[in-house]
Amino acid sequence: MGLLKRELRLLLRSPAEVVQSLLFGVLVVALFPLAITPDPDVLRQLSVGLIWVVTLLTSLLAADRSLLSDFEDGSLEQMVLGVAPLWWVCLVKSVGHWLTALLPLIVITPLLGMMLAMTSETMLWLMASLLVGTPVLSLFCVLGAMMTLGLNRGGALLLVILMPFLVPPLVLGTQWAMTLGQPFYGYLLAGLLCVSLMTLPFATASVARIAVGR
Amino acid sequence: MWRWFHEWGSPRYFYARSGRLLPYLAGLTLLLIPTGIVWGLLYAPADYQQGHSYRIMYVHVPAAILAQSSYAMMAAAGMVSLIWRLKLADAAMQTAAPIGAWVTAIALITGALWGKPMWGTYWVWDARLTSTLILLFLFAGVLALRQAAGPSQSGGRAAAVLAVVGLINLPIIKFSVDWWFTLHQPASFSVTEKPAMPIEMWAPLLAMVIGVYGWFFWVWLLRLRQEIREREVRSEWIRQRYQNEF
Amino acid sequence: MLRSESLSCFRQGRWLFEDLDFEVQSGEVLQIIGDNGVGKSTLFRILAGLLEDYDGKVEIAARSCLFLGHRYGLNPRLTVLENVQFLMALQGEVPSEDTLLTALAKLGLLDETQQRCGELSEGQRKRVALTRFLLSNAELWLLDEAFSALDHHGRQTLLTLCQSHVDRGGGLVFSSHQALDPLMVDKTLRLGPA
Structure with missing residues (x-):
């Protein structure tokens, strides 16, 4: 519990990080009409996919932010040595990542949707799909960040490692939103979230033990 | 069973025993692949729809089949190295990854070449092509992580976790790509529905598939033995073994 | 041992x-x-x-075993008190604030309890890291x-x-x-x- 409190406290201490994620999202979405066309019909068709891709990139961008500082100042070592179960630590890290990087973006999705001429119904389903799907992104991003911790290879390695795993949430999320909530995709996405929640923190924990040895 | 496992897990025993397997694998490969190639490319009948262009199948299909199972074998080696901390399994995983990546790349390239006459374009976002592409990324991730983490055993364990997580995700990725595809494309140019092949066509294909597996294990063993030599260079048995030969 | x-x-x-x-x-x-x-x-x-x-x-x-290495495990954005509390919680111990302050006072850190660890000198941070040795019974x-x-x-x-x-x-x-x-x-x- 103390861990979660610490994570939230750090989040409140550094609003710049939240703002950075938001700005990134808004700016990238603003580039699409400029690059493709201002035609609302075309934008409307692309909007769900574009916002999902932007969310995915934001998630990757913020992946190793809080882990890196824990790694550098030695907190991670103490977490590995401590009595609190390591999978719980990793789960909390994922929650922190989701709260700083992804939740703010989901909150401003209506704004992004307006920029891309979305209908309000699609927008609702898009937000629903993001709410269910983005925690999966966070869980995988923290796993990937833990794997590349201390390797000094930058974001490219992270992208290569994570890309295959981000495909299922991306596909299921966009399909769910574009079919306006066809339950089939919703169940699958929720199932994916459950499976990820139950397995990935353990995988991340096993990688954390390796990472502190670097 | 456990004794057997322990014996094969020791690099020394493995090195000695696997040496005896090599000629058989080499023989199998060198017999079946040329047979399959010559038979398939020259003697098998032309397809009534696709003419001669279908013959690339004799490379593409074995490569595609091998690509997936080589990932599974790599991940299985990774799992063994995670659970039992076997150095040999780590070496096996590390050496399987580049071969598997190449096989996947070959499957993709031949698939694209086959796509040109069939679909009129090298690349379409077909469900199979897409999931093979993602398989290539999975291999690339394992390779890149292994490379970045250096030669230590702990670096190998991180890559092993990635490979195992990838193996669990492989069906999920495959299904999601399939659903994505069926929603977007009418199944008009699906490769799945093929008329039954006459025996003259699939017999060389079978030879190729078995031959390619033989080739995979052959190259894998060669590379693994090389890796063992490098890793065990400090140990007694490898010195003794090679000093006798000088 | x-x-x-x-x-x-x-x-x-x-x-x-x-x-x-x-x-x-x-x-x-x-x-x-x-x-x-x-x-x-x-x-x-x-x-x-x-x-x-x-x-x-x-x-x-x-x-139980306590380890102090070259990296002290102090987050630069958290205060001295918060850092010590967190490190203790990782060891499964929740000392009262009084106990914490007494320990910090023993190490001469009473004036710095509300400061962020990033603002402290090397020696001060080391003393913060040592606080958990005073509090724990490892x-x-x-x-x-x-x-x-x-x-x-x-x-x-x-x-x-x-x-x-x-x-x-x-x-x-x-x-x-x-x-x-x-x-x-x-x-x-x-x-x-x-």
């Missing part, structure tokens, strides 16, 4: 150390001496269980270079702290470049070329 058997570590193409056999029993102090780069920190990280690439055996029979202490960066007063405090820990029957392993006078050292392990 702590025992190693033919402990060896191979790094960057050479043996950092080979076949170390040592033992620390309760109430004993082991000092590890060696120049920079001979593997002191690596040895500590192996003993603490952070490094797994080694040959040989390490057995720890202590109920049986085995692993102190890597704990005495460097401390001023005279800080060193004395730490020395008394260590002495009372050993008197209570705890085990202590520490490393330093030179011998430390008042502390009774039971065993010495010299690393590096003899």
Whole structure:
């Protein structure tokens, strides 16, 4: 519990990080009409996919932010040595990542949707799909960040490692939103979230033990 | 069973025993692949729809089949190295990854070449092509992580976790790509529905598939033995073994 | 409490150390001496269980073990009090704020409790990191270079702290470049070329 409190406290201490994620999202979405066309019909068709891709990139961008500082100042070592179960630590890290990087973006999705001429119904389903799907992104991003911790290879390695795993949430999320909530995709996405929640923190924990040895 | 496992897990025993397997694998490969190639490319009948262009199948299909199972074998080696901390399994995983990546790349390239006459374009976002592409990324991730983490055993364990997580995700990725595809494309140019092949066509294909597996294990063993030599260079048995030969 | 058997570590193409056999029993102090780069920190990280690439055996029979390495585990954006609270929580202990403040006062940090750790000097941060040794009742202490960066007063405090820990029957392993006078050292392990 103390861990979660610490994570939230750090989040409140550094609003710049939240703002950075938001700005990134808004700016990238603003580039699409400029690059493709201002035609609302075309934008409307692309909007769900574009916002999902932007969310995915934001998630990757913020992946190793809080882990890196824990790694550098030695907190991670103490977490590995401590009595609190390591999978719980990793789960909390994922929650922190989701709260700083992804939740703010989901909150401003209506704004992004307006920029891309979305209908309000699609927008609702898009937000629903993001709410269910983005925690999966966070869980995988923290796993990937833990794997590349201390390797000094930058974001490219992270992208290569994570890309295959981000495909299922991306596909299921966009399909769910574009079919306006066809339950089939919703169940699958929720199932994916459950499976990820139950397995990935353990995988991340096993990688954390390796990472502190670097 | 456990004794057997322990014996094969020791690099020394493995090195000695696997040496005896090599000629058989080499023989199998060198017999079946040329047979399959010559038979398939020259003697098998032309397809009534696709003419001669279908013959690339004799490379593409074995490569595609091998690509997936080589990932599974790599991940299985990774799992063994995670659970039992076997150095040999780590070496096996590390050496399987580049071969598997190449096989996947070959499957993709031949698939694209086959796509040109069939679909009129090298690349379409077909469900199979897409999931093979993602398989290539999975291999690339394992390779890149292994490379970045250096030669230590702990670096190998991180890559092993990635490979195992990838193996669990492989069906999920495959299904999601399939659903994505069926929603977007009418199944008009699906490769799945093929008329039954006459025996003259699939017999060389079978030879190729078995031959390619033989080739995979052959190259894998060669590379693994090389890796063992490098890793065990400090140990007694490898010195003794090679000093006798000088 | 702590025992190693033919402990060896191979790094960057050479043996950092080979076949170390040592033992620390309760109430004993082991000092590890060696120049920079001979593997002191690596040895500590192996003993603490952070490094797994080694040959040989390490057995720890202590109920709990505290480790202080080169990185103190203090988040620069959290205050001194928050950091100590968090580190204690990781050990499964939740001391009251009074206890925390008393401990911090003993280490001369009473005026800094609300400061962010990023604003402190090296010596002050080290003292913050040492607070959990004062509060915890772990049986085995692993102190890597704990005495460097401390001023005279800080060193004395730490020395008394260590002495009372050993008197209570705890085990202590520490490393330093030179011998430390008042502390009774039971065993010495010299690393590096003899």
